[in-house]
Amino acid sequence: MADVIVTDGDETRLATVISALRTLLGDRLQTSAAVRDAHGHDESWHETHAPDAVAFAQTTAEVSEIVRICAASRMPVIAFGTGTSLEGQVSAVNGGVSLDLSLMNSVLKVHAEDLDCRVEAGVTRKQLNSYLRDTGLFFPIDPGADASLGGMAATRASGTNAVRYGTMRESVLSVTAVLATGEIIATGGRARKSAAGYDLTRLLVGSEGTLGVITELTLRLQGIPEAIAGGICPFDSLDGAVDAVIETIQTGLPIARIEVLDEVQVAACNAYSNLSLPLSSMLFLEFHGTTASVEEQSTRFAAIASDHGGGAFNWTTEPEERTRLWEARHNAYYASLALEPGKKGMTTDVCVPISNLARCLRETKEDLDASFLTAPIVGHVGDGNFHTIMLIDPDNVRDMAEARRLHDRMVRRALALEGTCTGEHGIGLGKIAFLEEEVGQAVDMMRTIKRALDPHNILNPGKIIAS
Secondary structure (H helix, E strand, C coil): CCCCCCCCCCHHHHHHHHHHHHHHHHHHEECCHHHHHHCCCCCCCCCCCCCCEEEECCCHHHHHHHHHHHHHCCCCEEEECCCCCCCCCCCCECECEEEECCCCCCEEEEEHHHCEEEEECCCEHHHHHHHCHHHCEECCCCCCCCCEHHHHHHCCCCCCCHHHHCCHHHHEEEEEEECCCCCEEECCCCCCCCCCCCCHHHHHCCCCCCCCEEEEEEEECEECCCEEEEEEEEECCHHHHHHHHHHHHHCCCCEEEEEEECHHHHHHHHHHHCCCCCCCEEEEEEEEECHHHHHHHHHHHHHHHHHCCECCCEEECCHHHHHHHHHHHHCHHHHHHCCCCCCEEEEEEEECCHHHHHHHHHHHHHHHHCCCCCCCEEEEHHHCEEEEEEEECCCCHHHHHHHHHHHHHHHHHHHHCCCECCCCCCCCCCCHHHHHHHHCCHHHHHHHHHHHHCCCCCECCCCCCCC
16 A cells, blocks of 8 residues: 555646646636645644645546546545544645545435435535425434534444434445546445445445545435423432443433533533533433423433432423533533633544443543543443543643543553444544554455555545555
8 A cells, every 4th residue: 555656746746637637627626725724634633734735526527537637646635525523534644635525515315205315425414404404304413513424424423313313334325436546336226225245335434535435425314303302410420420321221211312521521511602500420311202202201311310329300392402502512522622722632532332331431530530631521422432532732742642641541441341442533543553453453354455446545545544
């Protein structure tokens, strides 16, 4: 995979590619420093690596031609959606062309009777749900940020609804993608299941743009529930909150969302979102169903919470109040940054079997409490997934050493507890070494697939697996 051409200093080759792309795209080929810098980083702490040019595609055919032009000169191509990834996935570590898909933002077809739709990769989740508003359907995968659906598929995103509705892995029926040669492939149709050959859809979902550029997706939709109840429940301890989650899941209570916030994150949300929540570990919850069922579920959860040191479970079916609470949860990252203005967030996530969640969270919390860094905890604990947001100055050697120490301990703890180094953020730049620790020799199989589909390593080089 070392065949990739590093464009720095290769001005003739770069000029040839830019000239060909400008002929194809006109003003939709941008080389200004501001545009390039904006496409050289995501919302993570990772260093900005700007591409040499940014190509704004409008069709799958254009994406194909852009990739063909770049492939002829072995120029890196980095797919870009909205830039909300958290492990440096869009960083142009070897220069090259950032392929911006934001103009490919059409909802192509909704099959309401089959609960599915076809969209272009640049459609965002909020845009899709706005389009679906009058159909009685919605798309449930909700990572918080208004990410593009192509980017969500590429990073195998999930979010707050995953405990009930699953992740992008379960929600993508098929994709259209452009391979490293410029060839266009479709991985399947609209059938809810298929046993036809290799599961290429699942191969591309989660590949972070390293195997192909996803340009269109067929997605599963869900019916909007008759009733939704949501609320908050404070706990005496983080252990108590997690024990309540475990019992809730193990007793089969059909919860839609269940999120944990430690007291540091609650304080951040109070300040940022103008709330007055108790300064303790907290669960945010939501139930979907009929009016009677959500009332029953809420009552049953209140009893479970009480057995584990929970306070009053204050829940409501009023949309405005629920929206206010979930907006605060979705803004947890920005609320954390506001605790120490000027610092960046080294955000990481792990996921463990739910029976090991209490130990993993408790030991992580002990590490963070003993550190000089401010580091809130928040997580989708219904499926064993949680995050830390360590506030750092990337130029401060002491900050970075401590953050990396905490990060590595958290990840290795999750692996020791039969979990994964990332539940939803992906590998990107930040967790390449941990992928090898997690899956061992299976990385060689991944490397073989990468070489077969992208022999010159032009698609998002430097991500997921080491050369």
